[in-house]
Amino acid sequence: MEKRVVFRSAWLPYALLAPQIAITVVFFFLPAAQAAWYSFQLQDAFGLRSEFVGLQNFEALFASPQYLQSFRTTAVFSVLVAFFGLAISLLLATMADRVLRGALAYKTFLIWPYAVAPAIAGVLWAFLFAPSIGVVTYFLRKFGVDWNWIINGDQAMLLIVIASVWKQISYNFLFFLAGLQSIPRSLIEAAAIDGAGPARRFWTIVFPLLSPTTFFLLVVNIVYAFFDTFGVIDATTQGGPAADTQILVYKVYYDGVKAADLGGSSAQSVILMLIVVALTALQFRFVEKKVQY
Amino acid sequence: MVENRPWLNFLSHAVLIAGVLMVAFPIYVTFVASTLTLEQILQMPMPLMPGDQFFVNYSQVLRAGTVGGSQASMAHMMSNSLVMALGIALGKIAISIIASFAIVYFRFPLRNFFFWMIFVTLMLPVEVRIIPTFKVVSDLGMLNSYVGLTLPLIASATATFLFRQFFLTVPEELAEAARIDGAGPMRFFIDVLLPLSKTSIAALFVIQFIYGWNQYLWPLLITSDESMYTAVIGIKRMITGGDAANEWQLVMAAAMLALLPPAAVVVLMQKWFVRGLVETEK
Numbered sequence: 001m002e003k004r005v006v007f008r009s010a011w012l013p014y015a016l017l018a019p020q021i022a023i024t025v026v027f028f029f030l031p032a033a034q035a036a037w038y039s040f041q042l043q044d045a046f047g048l049r050s051e052f053v054g055l056q057n058f059e060a061l062f063a064s065p066q067y068l069q070s071f072r073t074t075a076v077f078s079v080l081v082a083f084f085g086l087a088i089s090l091l092l093a094t095m096a097d098r099v100l101r102g103a104l105a106y107k108t109f110l111i112w113p114y115a116v117a118p119a120i121a122g123v124l125w126a127f128l129f130a131p132s133i134g135v136v137t138y139f140l141r142k143f144g145v146d147w148n149w150i151i152n153g154d155q156a157m158l159l160i161v162i163a164s165v166w167k168q169i170s171y172n173f174l175f176f177l178a179g180l181q182s183i184p185r186s187l188i189e190a191a192a193i194d195g196a197g198p199a200r201r202f203w204t205i206v207f208p209l210l211s212p213t214t215f216f217l218l219v220v221n222i223v224y225a226f227f228d229t230f231g232v233i234d235a236t237t238q239g240g241p242a243a244d245t246q247i248l249v250y251k252v253y254y255d256g257v258k259a260a261d262l263g264g265s266s267a268q269s270v271i272l273m274l275i276v277v278a279l280t281a282l283q284f285r286f287v288e289k290k291v292q293y
Numbered sequence: 294m295v296e297n298r299p300w301l302n303f304l305s306h307a308v309l310i311a312g313v314l315m316v317a318f319p320i321y322v323t324f325v326a327s328t329l330t331l332e333q334i335l336q337m338p339m340p341l342m343p344g345d346q347f348f349v350n351y352s353q354v355l356r357a358g359t360v361g362g363s364q365a366s367m368a369h370m371m372s373n374s375l376v377m378a379l380g381i382a383l384g385k386i387a388i389s390i391i392a393s394f395a396i397v398y399f400r401f402p403l404r405n406f407f408f409w410m411i412f413v414t415l416m417l418p419v420e421v422r423i424i425p426t427f428k429v430v431s432d433l434g435m436l437n438s439y440v441g442l443t444l445p446l447i448a449s450a451t452a453t454f455l456f457r458q459f460f461l462t463v464p465e466e467l468a469e470a471a472r473i474d475g476a477g478p479m480r481f482f483i484d485v486l487l488p489l490s491k492t493s494i495a496a497l498f499v500i501q502f503i504y505g506w507n508q509y510l511w512p513l514l515i516t517s518d519e520s521m522y523t524a525v526i527g528i529k530r531m532i533t534g535g536d537a538a539n540e541w542q543l544v545m546a547a548a549m550l551a552l553l554p555p556a557a558v559v560v561l562m563q564k565w566f567v568r569g570l571v572e573t574e575k
Contacts, residue, residue, distance in 0.1 A: 003461070005468040006400050007478040016395035017407055019388040020448060027445040028414045031425035038425070092312045095305040102306075108560060109313040111567075115555035117507035117525045120548050123532065124319040127326070127541065135322055138338040169316065171570070178571055192296055227418050231509035235529055256424040257514070269422055280415060 032273065038266035050263075057267035066243060067251070067268075073157075074247040078225035080161045085168045085221050086214065092169070093176035094202065107177070114170040118163075118228055122235030125163035149237065153244030156237045160245055163236065164229045172217050179213035180206065219283040226275070248272060320552075327351070327546035334541045350546040365519045367547050370527040373442075374506050375554070377523055380443035381505030382498050389452035390490065394482055396453075397460040398468065415450040427514050437518040446511060452497055459493050460486070496569030499562050503555045524551035 039057055041050040061067045096106050113121070128136045131148040140147045149155040183206060191201045230249050233239060239246035239254060246254065252272065256265030322341070326334055329344040354367045396408055426445060435441030463486065471481040512523045522530065528551055531544045559566050 003397055003465065003468070005465050005472065007398050007468075007472070007481070009399065009478060012478060013395040013399035013401045013404070016391040020392040020411060020453065021407060023388070023444065023448040024410060024414055026429060027426060027448060028417055028422075029410075031422045031429055032417055034425035034428070035422050088312075091308060095308045095312075098305045099302065099309065102309075106309045106313060108563060110309075110316055111563070112556045112559050113316055114566075114570075115503055115507075115559040116552050117509060117555075119507075119509045119525050119529055120552055121319075123528055123544070123548055124323050127545070128319055128322060133335055133337065133339065133541070135338055135341070166316070166319070169312075174567060174570060198298065198301060231507075231525075234509070234513075235532075253423060253510070262424065265424055269424070273417060273422075276418065 035266045035269040035273075038262050039270045040263075041266075042263050053263070057263045058271075061264065061267055061271070066246075069243065070246050070248055070251045073243075073245065074226065077157065077161065077229075077245070077247055078222050080157075081164045081168070081225040081229070082218055082221040084161065085165045085172055086217055088165065089169045089172035090176050090210075090214075093173050093180055094206070096173075096177055097180040110173050111170040113167055116167060118167055118231030119235040120231075121163050121167040122160070122232040125159060125166065126236040129159055149241075151241055153241055156241060156245045160229065160232055160236055163232045164225065167232070168221060168224055172221070175213055175217055176210070179210050183209050216283070219279055223276070223279055226272075248275075323545045323548055326541055327549050329542055331540055331542050346542060350542050351550070354543050354546045354550065365522050365527055365530070367524065367527065367550055369520065370522050370524045371550060371554070373439075373521060374523040374525070374551070376439055377442045377508065377512070378502045378505035378554075380439065381446050381508075382501035384443060384447035385449040385452045385501050386494055386497055388447060389449055390456050390487075390494070391482075393453050393456035393460055394486065397457055398478065398481075411448075411450050411453050413450075414448055423510065423514065430515055436515050437521045439521075441515050442508075442512055442521070442523070443505075446505070446508065449501075452501070455493060455497060456490065459490060463489060492565075492568070495562070496565045498569075499558055499566045500569040502558055506555045527551075 038050075040052055040054060042053040042056065092110060096103060096110075099106070116124075128134050129147065129149060131137060131150055134147075137147045147155060149159045187205055187209075188201055191205055196204070226247070227249055229247070230253065233245060233247065233250050234253075237245040239250045248268065249272065252265050252268045255261045255268065325341060325343050326339065327350055328347040329340065330346055333340055333344060356368070357366055392411065396404060430436065430441050430445060433441075435444070467485055468481060471485060476484070506523075507525060508523070509525050509529075512521075512526050513529070516522055516526065524547070528544060528547050531547060532539050
C-alpha cells in the first residue's frame with residue numbers, strides 16, 4: 001500500500017530518518033557485525049592479541065558437551081513454557097469468554113502480571129519455593145516431597161518454568177480472548193442447534209478457527225522462553241545446579257561476561273541470531289498464509 | 294451465550310477464580326512478607342496474615358535499602374527506573390513517529406533500503422549481542438549514565454511499524470487539502486498527523502513504559518555504580534546469600550515497590566494497554 005499524495009523535499013526525509021538510522025547502525029549493526037567478526041577470532045588468555053581462526057570457535061562449540069546440553073535444556077524449557085503457558089491461558093480465556101457476570105473484573109485480575117519484570121517474578125517464586133523457608137516448600141514437605149531446587153536439577157527446571165509461565169499467562173490470555181471474541185457467534189449457534197455440546201463445539205469449531213492466534217502465540221512464547229527469561233533465571237537458579245537450567249542465552253552471558261571467552265560467546269551469539277531469524281521468518285510465512293481456515 | 298447450562302457456568306467461574314488466585318498468590322505472599330519481621334518470616338511456616346511492620350520495612354527500604362547488604366535507597370533506584378522507562382518510551386515514540394512519517398509521506402532514493410534496515414532490528418534482541426553492544430557503549434563512555442541506559446534501547450522496529458500502519462490508514466484527502474492550502478510537510482505533520490495519532494501514541498507509551506521499567510540484562514551490564522542502579526537490579530543486588538542470610542522482609546518490600554508502578558499503569562490504562570499490545574504485535 002502506498003500513498004498517492006506525497007510531499008517533496010530533497011533533504012527532509014533523510015533528516016527525519018537520521019536519528020532512528022543512526023541508533024540502529026551504532027547499537028545494532030555495528031555490534032552484530034562485531035559479534036560475527038569475533039566469532040572467527042581466538043583471543044589469548046590476557047585479551048591482548050587475537051588471531052583469525054575461521055570456523056574453529058563453531059567447531060569447538062558443537063564438539064562441546066556443555067553446549068549441546070545447553071541446546072537440550074533450552075528445547076525442554078521452551079517446550080514446557082510454551083505448552084503450559086498456552087494451555088492454561090486458553091482454558092482461562094475460553095471460560096472468560098463464556099461468563100457474562102464479572103468478565104471485566106476477571107480480566108483485570110488476570111492481566112496485570114504482564115507488568116511484573118521477569119527478574120522480579122523469579123525472586124517471588126524463588127522465595128515461595130525457597131528450600132528452607134519457602135511457604136510452598138513447607139506444604140510440599142508435609143506431603144512428603146523432598147523439595148530443594150538448589151541441588152535438584154529437575155526441580156530447578158520446574159521452578160523456572162513455573163515462574164516464566166506465570167508471567168506470560170496474561171499476555172497469552174489477552175490474545176486468546178481477542179481471538180475467541182472474533183469468532184462469529186452464528187457458527188457456534190448453528191452447531192448448538194444441530195445438537196453439538198460445548199466440548200464438541202470447542203474442538204471442532206472454536207479450536208480450528210483459533211489456530212492463527214495459537215500459532216502466533218506459539219512462536220511468541222518460544223521467543224520469550226529463549227530470550228526474555230534471562231531475568232527469571234538470573235534471579236533464581238543462575239543456570240544451576242551444574243548447568244541444568246543453563247539455557248542458550250544464559251550461556252552467552254555467562255561465557256562472555258563471567259568467563260570472558262569472547263570468541264566462544266560471540267560464536268554463540270551468531271548461532272542465536274540465526275535461530276531468531278529462522279523463527280521470525282517462520283512467523284511471517286505462516287501469519288501471511290493465516291495458517292488454515 | 295448459546296444455551297443455559299448452570300453446571301458449566303459454575304465450572305467457568307470456578308476455573309477463573311482458581312486462575313485469579315494462582316496469579317495473585319505470589320504477590321499476596323510477597324505483600325505479607327513485606328509486613329513482617331525477619332524472625333517471623335524465618336519460622337516454618339511463615340504467617341499468612343499481614344503483620345505490623347509495614348511502615349518500618351517500607352521506610353527502611355525507601356531510605357536506605359537493606360541494613361546489612363546493599364544500601365542503595367529504593368527511592369533513588371525507583372527514580373532511576375522512572376527516568377529510564379520515560380526516556381525509552383518517549384524516545385522510541387519520538388524517533389519512530391518521524392521515521393514513519395518520512396517513509397510513508399515521501400518518495401526518495403533508498404527509501405526501501407532504510408525501511409528494511411529498521412525492520413531487520415526486530416530480529417536482534419539485546420540478549421544475543423550483549424558483549425559487542427557493551428563494548429560500543431563503553432567505548433562511547435556511556436557506562437553508568439542515563440544516556441547509556443536509554444539510548445541503545447530506543448531504536449524500535451515495532452513502533453515504526455505501528456505508526457506506518459496507522460499513517461497508511463489516514464485519508465489521502467487530508468494531505469491533499471494541506472498541500473492545496475500551501476502547508477509544508479512539517480506543518481502537516483504537527484497540525485494534522487500528530488493530533489490524529491494520539492491514541493496510537495498512548496497505546497505505545499503504555500507498552501514501552503513497561504518494557505523500559507522492566508529492563509534487566511542491559512542495566513545489569515552497564516551499571517556498576519550503586520547510584521545508577523534501577524529498581525529491578527537493586528532487588529537482585531539485595532539478595533546476597535542463602536535462604537536465611539537475606540533480609541527477606543526488606544527484599545519483599547522492595548519487590549512490591551518495584552512492581553507497583555508498571556502494574557498501576559496496566560490497571561489504570563487497561564484500555565490503552567490492551568490496544569497497544571494487540572496492535573504492536575500484529
